Amino acid sequence: xxxxxxxxxxxxxxxxxxxxxxxxxxxxxxxxxxxxxxxxxxxxxxxxxxxxxxxxxxxxxxxxxxxxxxxxxxxxxxxxxxxxxxxxxxxxxxxxxxxxxxxxxxxxxxxxxxxxxxxxxxxxxxxxxxxxxxxxxxxxxxxxxxxxxxxxxxxxxxxxxxxxxxxxxxxxxxxxxxxxxxxxxxxxxxxxxxxxxxxxxxxxxxxxxxxxxxxxxxxxxxxxxxxxxxxxxxxxxxxxxxxxxxxxxxxxxxxxxxxxxxxxxxxxxxxxxxxxxxxxxxxxxxxxxxxxxxxxxxxxxxxxxxxxxxxxxxxxxxxxxxxxxxxxxxxxxxxxxxxxxxxxxxxxxxxxxxxxxxxxxxxxxxxxxxxxxxxxxxxxxxxxxxxxxxxxxxxxxxxxxxxxxxxxxxxxxxxxxxxxxxxxxxxxxxxxxxxxxxxxxxxxxxxxxxxxxxxxxxxxxxxxxxxxxxxxxxxxxxxxxxxxxxxxxxxxxxxxx
Ligand code: HEC
Ligand code: HEC
Ligand code: HEC
Numbered sequence: 166x167x168x169x170x171x172x173x174x175x176x177x178x179x180x181x182x183x184x185x186x187x188x189x190x191x192x193x194x195x196x197x198x199x200x201x202x203x204x205x206x207x208x209x210x211x212x213x214x215x216x217x218x219x220x221x222x223x224x225x226x227x228x229x230x231x232x233x234x235x236x237x238x239x240x241x242x243x244x245x246x247x248x249x250x251x252x253x254x255x256x257x258x259x260x261x262x263x264x265x266x267x268x269x270x271x272x273x274x275x276x277x278x279x280x281x282x283x284x285x286x287x288x289x290x291x292x293x294x295x296x297x298x299x300x301x302x303x304x305x306x307x308x309x310x311x312x313x314x315x316x317x318x319x320x321x322x323x324x325x326x327x328x329x330x331x332x333x334x335x336x337x338x339x340x341x342x343x344x345x346x347x348x349x350x351x352x353x354x355x356x357x358x359x360x361x362x363x364x365x366x367x368x369x370x371x372x373x374x375x376x377x378x379x380x381x382x383x384x385x386x387x388x389x390x391x392x393x394x395x396x397x398x399x400x401x402x403x404x405x406x407x408x409x410x411x412x413x414x415x416x417x418x419x420x421x422x423x424x425x426x427x428x429x430x431x432x433x434x435x436x437x438x439x440x441x442x443x444x445x446x447x448x449x450x451x452x453x454x455x456x457x458x459x460x461x462x463x464x465x466x467x468x469x470x471x472x473x474x475x476x477x478x479x480x481x482x483x484x485x486x487x488x489x490x491x492x493x494x495x496x497x498x499x500x501x502x503x504x505x506x507x508x509x510x511x512x513x514x515x516x517x518x519x520x521x522x523x524x525x526x527x528x529x530x531x532x533x534x535x536x537x538x539x540x541x542x543x544x545x546x547x548x549x550x551x552x553x554x555x556x557x558x559x560x561x562x563x564x565x566x567x568x569x570x571x572x573x574x575x576x577x578x579x580x581x582x583x584x585x586x587x588x589x590x591x592x593x594x595x596x597x598x599x600x601x602x603x604x605x606x607x608x609x610x611x612x613x614x615x616x617x618x619x620x621x622x623x624x625x626x627x628x629x630x631x632x633x634x635x636x637x638x639x640x641x642x643x644x645x646x647x648x649x650x651x652x653x654x655x656x657x658x659x660x661x662x
Contacts, residue, residue, distance in 0.1 A: 169260070173273045176255040180243075183236025189229030193222045194284065201291070212304040219292035223285060230281065293339075296346075302327040306353045312361070312575040316489040319572060329378075330488070333370040360579040365440065365485065372479035376487075380480075385415040385424040390624075392631050393496075394503040398516040402502065402509040408624040408632040423620050426478055433478040436470035437599065442482065442588060445599045446470055448613065460605040460613050483597075486587040491573050494522055494582050498569075506565035508558040511551070517543050518562070522570055523582065532570040537563045622654055 174191070178184040200218040203209040241251060252261060252270065260269040267275075295301055303314030317323060322330075332342040352358045389411040397403040415429075416422030426433055432451035438444045446465045449457035481487065492500075498518050501507045507514055521539035526532035540563050544552040552559065574581060591597050601615030617623070625632040628644075638648030 169269065169273060170277075172256065172260065173270065173277075176252075176270070177233055178236065179240040179251065179255055180236035182232050182239060186229045186232030186236055189225050189232065193225040193229065197222045197226070197284075197288065210300070212301050215295050215301060216305055219288070219295050223288045223292070226281075226285070226288075297326060297328045297332075299326050302331075306349070308577050309353050309358065309362075312578055312580050313489050315572055315575075316491060320488045320490050322488045325379075325488075330375045331366075331369060334374060338370065360577075361575075361584050362578070364585060365442065365481075369481060372481050376480040376484075382415050382424055382427045382429060385413055385422075387414060389413045394499050394631075395627070396499050396502045396509060396515045398513075398519060400512050402511075402513075402515045404502070404509065405627040405629060406631045407626050407628070410622040410624055412620055412622075426483075427480060434475040435478060435600070436472060436475040438465065438468070438470070440470065440472075442485075443586075443599060445605065447475070448600050448605060449475065458607065460607050463604045463606055483589050486585065486589065489585065491580075491582075491585050491587075492569065494519060494573075497573070498522075501565050501569070507562050508555070511544070511555060511558055511562065512548065513543075514562060518566055522566060522574075525581070526570070526574060526576065528576050529571065529574065532574050532576075533567050536566040536570055540566065618654070622651070624651060 174187050178187045197218060200209060200214065200222075204215075204218070237251075240246075241248065244251065246254070256270055262268060299317070303310050303317060317327070328342070332338055349358075391409045391411055393407045393409065395405050395407070397405070412422045413424060414422035415424035415427065425431060433448065434451075434457070435448045436446045438446060444465070445462050446468050447459055447461045449459045452458050476482075498507065498515060502509055502515070507518065517540060521536040524532075524535060524539070526535050541552070541559060544555075544559055588596055597620070601613045601619075603612045603615070605613045625647075637652065638645040642648060
């Protein structure tokens with residue numbers, strides 16, 4: 166049997182092109198099997214090795230397959246023989262004798278073709294599967310996707326594959342994504358891409374298909390208590406706390422909840438200036454009779470956007486940073502203080518840390534070294550005793566800041582603080598405010614309702630400790646008035662009882 170195949174291969178490689186073809190086919194096949202075995206044994210996890218296994222080797226295999234008949238044809242031309250005569254010359258007569266399966270040569274070729282098809286089919290299935298993995302998307306184009314990969318790994322969606330959000334369902338979306346990917350390979354190779362990568366991502370699959378596979382709008386109910394700690398840039402890093410009661414329900418029937426916007430029965434669409442989602446031109450809300458009720462921005466009357474029907478508001482219009490979460494420098498430090506990574510007993514730590522991370526570092530390495538030098542340098546110069554007695558705290562602070570800059574600063578991709586804005590909440594411009602604000606009017610005049618309590622109650626603002634459950638305020642309580650307001654809102658009762 167093997168003898169027969171070696172004969173066949175020798176017979177087929179009549180021309181040097183044929184020889185090259187046979188060599189390519191056999192070697193790429195054997196290497197593929199070898200690498201695939203390593204991968205199955207868990208010895209090979211590298212994305213580049215994957216690129217070779219699943220893209221380069223099958224490509225070489227196909228090129229080899231094409232070269233074999235070209236070589237055969239060139240030999241025919243060169244020798245002036247007919248196919249029959251060449252066959253007789255290249256193969257022993259018994260191989261060419263007809264039996265019930267046709268001749269031996271034809272049988273071998275058929276068998277090889279079937280094997281090739283199985284190999285290519287299996288190979289491409291493995292390739293598609295591999296290319297759908299987050300590891301591939303995040304690391305194959307190393308420097309380009311590094312920011313997205315780093316932020317992804319630190320996000321609540323670190324176990325959701327990139328393609329779950331970035332590639333739609335069905336063959337059309339798959340082909341689209343692969344064509345797009347091909348273009349990305351070209352633009353990464355020839356350095357044609359924009360830095361940072363532009364957002365919003367227009368080919369993102371609709372959130373109704375992605376997010377709602379795991380989070381159902383019907384299941385949003387209740388409130389969420391959120392404590393926002395803040396640390397001042399003073400000597401003692403003074404702490405204060407704000408406590409919000411976020412109304413994250415979908416507000417069935419009434420519009421008093423954040424996820425009202427995506428509840429089953431509601432549709433909202435909008436057109437924004439230059440598609441940036443930072444200023445709206447108009448916003449519409451679907452009525453029961455099927456008409457759209459329109460609110461227009463007084464400052465942008467009559468302007469049109471590229472999309473006449475606007476965009477249907479979905480999860481990613483607010484949660485645009487659900488996965489690639491970049492931090493705000495101030496709030497990021499506050500979180501690390503609250504988590505104990507930054508020790509508030511270190512004098513001026515907030516101020517010094519902010520200065521260090523905001524220094525405009527030119528590279529990742531410079532940032533890593535720079536924050537370490539800035540912090541240790543400061544304490545050695547200003548507080549030499551502390552620099553020794555609190556060495557462990559300072560080291561921990563350095564490590565924490567290094568983690569923070571590694572996540573947020575990607576100078577190679579022009580990503581610095583604030584390069585990608587979050588539309589959730591309203592810490593910076595944008596966020597909620599482009600829609601509910603007094604400039605958005607309909608023909609009757611009134612603006613979209615924009616009272617804060619529709620979305621949250623502020624239980625405590627800059628208080629010196631996290632909020633205790635609202636108790637009836639004492640007669641002499643300095644926060645008495647606020648306490649009574651809260652009780653009125655929550656317990657629907659006045660201050661007296
Ligand atoms: C849970 C959903 C989700 C997952 C998982 C996800 N992304 Fe994203 N991605 C988004 C959203 C949402 C945006 C921003 C869309 C917008 O603003 O239009 C985005 C934006 C991007 C961008 C554009 C740059 C930016 O930050 O806006 C790139 C590139 C990207 N993602 C790559 C990846 C890669 C690589 C992975 C896997 C390692 C991944 N994504 C996983 C949801 C996801
Ligand atoms: C494959 C399932 C899956 C998909 C798809 C998915 N998520 Fe999630 N998401 C999760 C899980 C699981 C968590 C909770 C992780 C945890 O608690 O640590 C989560 C957490 C979140 C959180 C944080 C909740 C919190 O407690 O702070 C938000 C916001 C969120 N998802 C929004 C989205 C958006 C927007 C999309 C679509 C772009 C999306 N998710 C797609 C599974 C998913
Ligand atoms: C109008 C803006 C907006 C839209 C649209 C929106 N969200 Fe949210 N979502 C928020 C805000 C604001 C919060 C509270 C954020 C926080 O905790 O700081 C939130 C919280 C969440 C949470 C955490 C809820 C909890 O109980 O702790 C999840 C999960 C989530 N959203 C998923 C989604 C999904 C999925 C969609 C689409 C079906 C969606 N959101 C649409 C604004 C929005």
